[in-house]
Amino acid sequence: MIEMQVIRAQTADVVERLKVKNFDAAEIIDRILEVDGERRKTQKSLDDTLAESNQLARDIGALFKSGKRDEAEQMKERTALLKQQVKALQEILETLTAEQDKLLVQLPNLPHASVPQGKSAEDNDIVHSEGEVPVLVPDAMPHWELAKKYDLIDFECGTRITGAGFPVYKGKGARLQRALIGFFLDSAVEAGYTEYQPPLLVNEASAYATGQLPDKEGQMYHVQLDNLYLIPTAEVPVTNFFRDMILRQEDLPVKSTAYSACFRREAGSYGKDVRGLNRLHQFDKVEVVQITHPDKSYDTLEDMVKYVSGLLRKLELPFRIARLCGGDMSFASALTFDMEVYSAAQQRWLEVSSISNFETFQSNRMKLRFRGEDGKTILAHTLNGSALALPRIVAALLENNQSPEGIRIPKALLPYTGFEVIV
């Protein structure tokens, strides 16, 4: 969430900037400041009352020791009164704090100055395009037909054993999945990321820290019996590795990567968006996460975009990079670049990676800090990106590389697949 001190010091600016995200914060922020003032006032009275109470307790102790029992007994009356006051003040403080938090978590992160105004994906800035869009034969098939033709993915089987959106990969299809995961992880490790294998279920506190709760509750699968959530992305467990930590400045940047299955309910999606591999309830993804010094985070964001561009280049896929507009950005992000590959048979761009700088939005929630030069604790910046999400990559690979001779596998994957063409 946005830091309280920022809201206090730059109130008007915060309201103004949130407008870029099409969020009218004026009313909430007024209320936050009001509650904040009340809260602080209450805190002061409570502290003062406790201070008096503590002093009395010490005095009474001293009196008992010196044998002045009567005097001590007298003073106890005052203590009883203070005790009542403390209890009342504590209740008020608790209410105010809860209210303030409830309001604060409703505020999306402040967008970076470079974020364009806009409502939807159509208003995103395409900042880069590269690669040749392949010219396909007239009877080219979309990936779901290719998957069937070459017996790579059995959508019906997945539907039968689980439900729609849970495909079963088979034969060379399964091998291609494993190849991509291996390729992505090896590349990330080579780029200096530490590989992790995270839990696929997380507790409430973790889901809250990265911003999935309280907001996007309906997007996650929830195991009620144990109150655990299936992760929608490895970002959640991996970023939470560092929850409540104070890092040393020389440890920054912390670079982590993990492969995981990802689970998303995707409530409300329909139509051509969910056809084939376009949108699934379970999919595979390799994620990269960085924790950086605040001064470096935007350089890092650029590095991450370059890194993912390199992966797409090696996969020989035409891609473009979009700077998301305020309306298309996620709640927690300050600046996001989407990477999209061209899916030639569907003739549309598919998002395969989303790379974001969250600045202190997540670290503030999860108290992820480092110690600065002067010894003070400073909130770190967190960033993450897909590198990469598999299904749409597979879709594009199948569609773009199809020919009468079969589906060609890009060279970079050969060591991982062991075959160069799917026939």
Add this chain to the structure above:
RNA sequence: GGAGAGGUGGGUGAGUGGCUGAAACCAACAGUUUGCUAAACUGUCGUAGGGGUAACCCUACCGGGGGUUCGAAUCCCCCCCUCUCCGCCA
């Protein structure tokens, strides 16, 4: 799942009702000494909230939450976690 033991600051670990936010040691940081390194010595050394122009002061926190008491790291209750043994099991 059953039985027992235990959870204290970055680490080890004292502390069973009253200046204990917490001894001591280690680690870390700064300085002195030193040709350099090491050693030795001196000092600093938790986090958060609040008040004050400031020096500084107050408050909370010893796994989490309640309770007893004038006063709780210390006593009581509930929960969580870790370890050991047994059972079960990929």
